[in-house]
Amino acid sequence: xxxxxxxxxxxxxxxxxxxxxxxxxxxxxxxxxxxxxxxxxxxxxxxxxxxxxxxxxxxxxxxxxxxxxxxxxxxxxxxxxxxxxxxxxxxxxxxxxxxxxxxxxxxxxxxxxxxxxxxxxxxxxxxxxxxxxxxxxxxxxxxxxxxxxxxxxxxxxxxxxxxxxxxxxxxxxxxxxxxxxxxxxxxxxxxxxxxxxxxxxxxxxxxxxxxxxxxxxxxxxxxxxxxxxxxxxxxxxxxxxxxxxxxxxxxxxxxxxxxxxxxxxxxxxxxxxxxxxxxxxxxxxxxxxxxxxxxxxxxxxxxxxxxxxxxxxxxxxxxxxxxxxxxxxxxxxxxxxxxxxxxxxxxxxxxxxxxxxxxxxxxxxxxxxxxxxxxxxxxxxxxxxxxxxxxxxxx
Amino acid sequence: xxxxxxxxxxxxxxxxxxxxxxxxxxxxxxxxxxxxxxxxxxxxxxxxxxxxxxxxxxxxxxxxxxxxxxxxxxxxxxxxxxxxxxxxxxxxxxxxxxxxxxxxxxxxxxxxxxxxxxxxxxxxxxxxxxxxxxxxxxxxxxxxxxxxxxxxxxxxxxxxxxxxxxxxxxxxxxxxxxxxxxxxxxxxxxxxxxxxxxxxxxxxxxxxxxxxxxxxxxxxxxxxxxxxxxxxxxxxxxxxxxxxxxxxxxxxxxxxxxxxxxxxxxxxxxxxxxxxxxxxxxxxxxxxxxxxxxxxxxxxxxxxxxxxxxxxxxxxxxxxxxxxxxxxxxxxxxxxxxxxxxxxxxxxxxxxxxxxxxxxxxxxxxxxxxxxxxxxxxxxxxxxxxxxxxxxxxxxxxxxxxxxxxxxxxxxxxxxxxxxxxxxxxxxxxxxxxxxxxxxxxxxxxxxxxxxxxxxxxxxxxxxxxxxxxxxxxxxxxxxxxxxxxxxxxxxxxxxxxxxxxxxxxxxxxxxxxxxxxxxxxxxxxxxxxxxxxxxxxxxxxxxxxxxxxx
Numbered sequence: 045x046x047x048x049x050x051x052x053x054x055x056x057x058x059x060x061x062x063x064x065x066x067x068x069x070x071x072x073x074x075x076x077x078x079x080x081x082x083x084x085x086x087x088x089x090x091x092x093x094x095x096x097x098x099x100x101x102x103x104x105x106x107x108x109x110x111x112x113x114x115x116x117x118x119x120x121x122x123x124x125x126x127x128x129x130x131x132x133x134x135x136x137x138x139x140x141x142x143x144x145x146x147x148x149x150x151x152x153x154x155x156x157x158x159x160x161x162x163x164x165x166x167x168x169x170x171x172x173x174x175x176x177x178x179x180x181x182x183x184x185x186x187x188x189x190x191x192x193x194x195x196x197x198x199x200x201x202x203x204x205x206x207x208x209x210x211x212x213x214x215x216x217x218x219x220x221x222x223x224x225x226x227x228x229x230x231x232x233x234x235x236x237x238x239x240x241x242x243x244x245x246x247x248x249x250x251x252x253x254x255x256x257x258x259x260x261x262x263x264x265x266x267x268x269x270x271x272x273x274x275x276x277x278x279x280x281x282x283x284x285x286x287x288x289x290x291x292x293x294x295x296x297x298x299x300x301x302x303x304x305x306x307x308x309x310x311x312x313x314x315x316x317x318x319x320x321x322x323x324x325x326x327x328x329x330x331x332x333x334x335x336x337x338x339x340x341x342x343x344x345x346x347x348x349x350x351x352x353x354x355x356x357x358x359x360x361x362x363x364x365x366x367x368x369x370x371x372x373x374x375x376x377x378x379x380x381x382x383x384x385x386x387x388x389x390x391x392x393x394x395x396x397x398x399x400x401x402x403x404x405x406x407x408x409x410x411x412x413x414x415x416x417x418x419x420x421x422x423x424x425x426x427x428x429x430x431x432x433x434x435x436x437x438x439x
Numbered sequence: 440x441x442x443x444x445x446x447x448x449x450x451x452x453x454x455x456x457x458x459x460x461x462x463x464x465x466x467x468x469x470x471x472x473x474x475x476x477x478x479x480x481x482x483x484x485x486x487x488x489x490x491x492x493x494x495x496x497x498x499x500x501x502x503x504x505x506x507x508x509x510x511x512x513x514x515x516x517x518x519x520x521x522x523x524x525x526x527x528x529x530x531x532x533x534x535x536x537x538x539x540x541x542x543x544x545x546x547x548x549x550x551x552x553x554x555x556x557x558x559x560x561x562x563x564x565x566x567x568x569x570x571x572x573x574x575x576x577x578x579x580x581x582x583x584x585x586x587x588x589x590x591x592x593x594x595x596x597x598x599x600x601x602x603x604x605x606x607x608x609x610x611x612x613x614x615x616x617x618x619x620x621x622x623x624x625x626x627x628x629x630x631x632x633x634x635x636x637x638x639x640x641x642x643x644x645x646x647x648x649x650x651x652x653x654x655x656x657x658x659x660x661x662x663x664x665x666x667x668x669x670x671x672x673x674x675x676x677x678x679x680x681x682x683x684x685x686x687x688x689x690x691x692x693x694x695x696x697x698x699x700x701x702x703x704x705x706x707x708x709x710x711x712x713x714x715x716x717x718x719x720x721x722x723x724x725x726x727x728x729x730x731x732x733x734x735x736x737x738x739x740x741x742x743x744x745x746x747x748x749x750x751x752x753x754x755x756x757x758x759x760x761x762x763x764x765x766x767x768x769x770x771x772x773x774x775x776x777x778x779x780x781x782x783x784x785x786x787x788x789x790x791x792x793x794x795x796x797x798x799x800x801x802x803x804x805x806x807x808x809x810x811x812x813x814x815x816x817x818x819x820x821x822x823x824x825x826x827x828x829x830x831x832x833x834x835x836x837x838x839x840x841x842x843x844x845x846x847x848x849x850x851x852x853x854x855x856x857x858x859x860x861x862x863x864x865x866x867x868x869x870x871x872x873x874x875x876x877x878x879x880x881x882x883x884x885x886x887x888x889x890x891x892x893x894x895x896x897x898x899x900x901x902x903x904x905x906x907x908x909x910x911x912x913x914x915x916x917x918x919x920x921x922x923x924x925x926x927x928x929x930x931x932x933x934x935x936x937x938x939x940x941x942x943x944x945x946x947x948x949x950x951x952x953x954x955x956x957x958x959x960x961x962x963x964x965x966x967x968x969x970x971x972x973x974x975x976x977x978x979x980x981x982x983x984x985x986x987x988x989x990x
Contacts, residue, residue: 058801061552078552081533082808089532089690090848194848260853262845343520343683354616356583356682389525390516390683 046071049097050186050247054255058265065268068160070098073267080273080362081387083266087233087274088388090262091192093254094271096232096239097247099145101182102157102167108174109155113147116170118302118324120315124149129213129228132310133302134166139323140290140299142166143283144307148215148228156181156241160283166291170319186247190254191237191274193436194261199227199238201257207238212438221253232271234278236436272363276384276393279338279429281305285365286336286381286395303332304397306429335403338427339370339380341392341411345423353416359385359392370396371410371421377402380411386431393431394424402426452710455481457742457976458730460717460756461916461955463491466746467700467711468969469954469976471522473742474707476977481738482701482709483730485716485916488694489701491746492915492922493964495694499902501852502785505692507906507915507922509841509859510534513676513965514696516683517590521970527702530690532846536809538792539649540892542816546794547645548806564643574640575675581625582675584613589676592971593934593942593959628668629929632661634817636668648814652837655863657923657962659776661824662817666929673927673962688846696964720745720756720951727950741950742976746969748917748924749773749937749957753946762947769938773957774931777908777920778827780865782885784858785851785902789842790893808845813838813888827864832881835888837863855901860885867908867919878905923963924956933959944972952976 047070049055055073063074072095075083086092104112114121119132126149133144145159157163167178190198196207205218205227215228223246231237242250255263272282281287290299301324302311311324343357350357363384370378383394394411402409405428410421455478459470462484474480488494492507511531519529539547548559560568587609594606614622627636633654637647651662654670661667677686689696701711716733720743729739745752753762753770792811795803814820814837823833839861844851851857862885869877882905889896908920917924925931934942936959944952954972955961961968 060801078555081551082535085532089530260848262848343516354583359682388530390519390529391525 047183049095050244051095051097051188051251054248054251055095055265059267063267067268068098068100072098073265075267075269076265080267080269083264083270084273084387086262086264086266087192087235087270089193090264091190091194091198091258092233092264092266092270093251093258094189094191094266096187096189097185099182099187100159100162100180101185101187102159102163103179103181104155104157104167104176105153105179106174106176107153108171108176109153112167112171112174112176113155113157114315115318116167117147118307118311118318118320119147120312121147121155122315126151127214127216129215129230131213131230133305133307135302135320135324136290137320137323138290138299139301139320139327140293141287141302141305141307142289142291144281146228146230148226150215150217150226161289184244186242186244186250188240188242188250188254189231189233189237189271190240190263191231191233191235193236195237198254198258198261198263202253203227220250223250223253225250232278232280233274234280234430234432234437235274235434236439269362272382273384273387276363276382276395277386277388277430277432279306279395279431281307281336281395282382300334300397301327301332303327304334304336306336308332331400333400334378335398335400336429337396337398337403337405338429338431339383339394339396339409339411340425340427340431341394342423342425343392346392346413349413349415349420349422355416358415368394369412370398370424371412372402372407377409389431391431395429398426452481453736453738455479455710455738455740457481457744458483458738458740459744459746459954460720460730461485461491461746462489462697462701462711462713463746463955464493464697464700464964464966465955465969465972466491466744467697467704468518468522468966469744469746469973470709470711471700471704471707472970472973473977474704474709475521476973478742478977480704480709481740482704482711483715483717483732483738484711484713487713489711489713490694490697492911492917493693493697495692498783498904499785502855502857502902503692503850504783504857504904505689505694505843505859506783506904507781507911508693508964509843509861510687511689511693511696511964512686513589513673513963515590515965515967515970518966518970519683522700522703524696524699524703527706528691528695528699530695531687532690533687534809534841534846535805537649537812538795538806538809539645539812539814540792540794541645544794546792547643547649549649560643560646563646564641567641567643567646570640577621577624578672578675579678580621581617581628582672582678584617584621584625585672586676587613588933589960589965589967590971592944592975593936595934595940595942597939628672630665631668632663632665633667633671634662634821636671644816645814648817648820649812651817652812652814652820652839655820655824655837656839656861657779657921658926658928659774659778659827659864659866660928661828662820664824669929670927688841688843690847691849692843692847693964700966717756720948722757722761722948722951725761725949727948742952743950744952744954744972744976746955748775748921748955749953750775750918751916752953752955752957757948757951766938766941766947769941773937774926774928775867775919775921776926777867777911777917777922778865779861779863779920779922780832780881780885780908781906781911782860782862782882783904783906784860784900786856786858786899787901788854788899789845789856790858790889790896790899792893794892807842809841811838811840811892813840813892823864827866830866830868830870832865832869832877832884833863834884836865836885838885838888840889860889865907867912867921869907873907873909878907878910881905881907923961925961927962936961944968944975
């Protein structure tokens with residue numbers, strides 16, 4: 045039996061087509077409506093409300109909390125200000141990524157770590173000799189992502205906090221109609237958006253308050269299908285889709301370094317010793333073997349391969365997760381791991397791993413599609429990520 | 440290079456490579472392609488904003504309306520791509536459904552989900568629910584065969600020129616691929632009325648009425664008029680492009696589409712001047728040399744493109760003596776006959792449709808995010824046409840109702856709504872002509888008809904804008920208020936749009952071109968006329984850099 049989230053009694057009646065999916069041992073909505081179009085549109089046009097409670101959440105306290113996290117992740121946690129949030133991957137000793145998530149400095153001595161997979165064991169192993177407390181608060185904390193251009197307007201109706209002053213990747217402890225919450229300006233959509241963290245026993249009240257105040261602004265509960273479209277446009281990687289944890293990889297080839305995931309920017313150059321630090325410095329010096337890039341599939345070329353079979357192009361209604369080979373000059377130079385039709389950009393996009401030196405933006409490649417059971421190469425171009433980066437995200 | 444060239448402020452230049460008259464969406468598309476091809480291009484728009492009939496205006500404080508054209512249906516995918524419109528603000532939001540209230544208090548719904556639509560139709564007619572699948576496939580195949588025409592400069596069938604013959608052959612090829620059965624169906628579509636054609640497929644009258652409504656929009660035809668069936672096909676062409684998902688509601692209203700095209704045009708270097716009315720195209724020795732503005736300014740260019748309708752392009756902007764008599768008489772005979780009006784309402788809340796009162800709240804909300812079609816029966820539509828045929832507006836008109844604020848909350852203040860009501864029939868040639876009193880009477884007839892289906896509507900109205908075809912003509916310049924710059928009827932399509940031998944965007948005056956919806960393929964916010972005109976004017980240089988062919 046899968047676990048349900050603290051919002052289940054509100055979300056369950058809304059899942060009209062019973063399109064549920066599994067996420068970290070929880071049952072969550074793929075979409076509330078049969079198709080994610082409108083839910084996706086809310087992310088880019090009004091505001092979408094997404095239950096992200098299945099994220100693993102750990103509270104880390106004690107005098108050495110910062111040191112523990114700093115030792116574990118690639119970013120410099122010693123420089124993390126109170127009220128700041130860091131997005132970061134963390135690596136094994138060989139510089140291969142185990143997981144990625146956020147670190148929020150809730151106060152001077154308390155951090156919250158979120159992750160895609162359970163990390164309690166890894167946290168414990170890294171805390172040897174350190175004076176820290178680690179508390180798995182996953183089941184006690186509900187999390188909602190409120191994402192979209194009107195998300196700020198909605199929160200302003202509900203909370204006394206100054207959202208105009210809340211910068212990108214900062215958080216505030218406040219209340220929503222008397223419900224204590226922590227609100228961080230973070231998300232997985234690449235848009236203006238917030239994540240709200242609440243005690244599980246007040247979760248339903250928070251949901252109701254947001255729906256109530258958000259309805260005149262078009263607030264729309266959205267599922268994972270809609271989120272997936274947005275995160276591909278935003279060029280954000282997903283564990284077990286775009287990369288595999290080095291803890292689970294069966295062979296070396298299944299592992300990736302941060303540089304190979306377009307996360308080189310998260311590898312601090314000025315911090316003290318950390319897991320994988322030496323390997324990552326060496327990799328940086330010699331250059332990564334793989335790049336993680338955007339792929340923009342050429343429409344005319346796609347139309348052509350379908351027209352050969354007298355068909356209009358078939359587009360995925362939801363994002364696909366799998367593996368599509370990429371070729372250049374007849375040789376395979378990489379593979380795409382997720383892709384979608386972008387309803388906003390009107391482009392067929394994919395996220396892909398490409399070997400050096402083929403990852404320069406503008407490189408012409410061939411992307412493999414299957415048309416009527418036949419594999420066809422279609423023209424495509426390598427793009428810099430993210431595909432979509434609106435000013436409002438950070439404004 | 441003269442010293443003055445670099446010093447002139449932008450906007451004061453008096454010579455360009457190309458001038459486009461009219462900043463409607465086709466004019467803007469044409470200008471964008473010309474600018475992209477390296478032509479120094481100027482767009483001149485009479486009104487203070489670009490867009491023509493695709494404009495968003497805040498008619499009442501806080502309430503924004505797509506004043507005339509209100510949905511995006513057939514905007515050409517190649518234009519979206521070539522001009523990269525999404526980066527200039529194109530953002531199309533899904534429209535969820537169509538609800539037709541029935542006379543017995545029930546409703547007929549068409550939903551975004553095919554299964555849900557089929558179940559809904561089964562509720563009314565299990566036979567029709569099955570027929571719909573077969574009908575859909577047939578229409579799909581015919582639309583596939585006919586669709587390439589939209590992206591084609593019309594060949595002249597009477598011409599023996601190699602390019603015309605090639606195009607005709609290509610066209611013949613498409614038709615042959617159809618096979619006999621579908622070709623016969625296509626022939627029927629071209630000749631029958633939509634009511635008769637749908638009778639061959641369906642039994643449930645409100646379904647036939649709602650489907651046939653799409654065949655009468657913008658024309659002076661009723662559902663029982665021969666020729667109305669063909670327009671059904673346009674609907675399915677939109678569905679094929681549905682793969683590209685360009686159908687829906689533009690964020691910020693249709694004016695935002697015009698703005699996005701204008702943004703693209705500017706990014707390629709085009710200049711756009713508003714409040715700049717062209718009164719005359721300057722012609723010397725049978726050649727266009729520029730334009731004269733209402734303020735007396737003259738601007739010269741070797742290429743002048745009119746985005747206006749054929750009547751204005753041929754009979755108003757140039758002197759008739761510059762034209763051969765056959766084109767003059769062809770354009771004089773070209774039918775406008777505006778037949779529709781628009782009522783825009785600012786509402787204090789959501790209207791409650793009686794037919795949905797038994798449904799749960801979530802269905803009511805979903806229905807409010809789609810269209811409501813007032814087309815309860817074929818007879819209802821035909822009677823509405825009967826009124827118009829004899830010079831009156833319909834006492835009980837066909838209406839296509841949308842609540843854009845339910846789709847884009849930015850269109851109205853929080854909790855309040857805007858309602859867009861497309862109304863047919865409202866004939867341009869009304870008995871006694873349109874007056875302020877007639878306009879208000881027309882508005883009353885519309886609101887009274889809505890009130891039959893949503894009784895609380897009258898108590899919600901905070902503001903009402905009524906637009907008759909005469910108003911559409913006065914504001915947008917579209918002759919006789921025809922929303923398609925000339926009827927989309929078979930005798931005015933393809934190589935006859937706007938006139939035989941002059942369907943390839945050229946005119947008898949060298950350097951003077953046409954790019955408005957009065958040329959092929961015209962109609963809706965499609966942009967194809969503007970693009971094809973630019974291709975004819977600038978040749979292959981407007982086409983994108985050739986993509987490497989895949990094997």
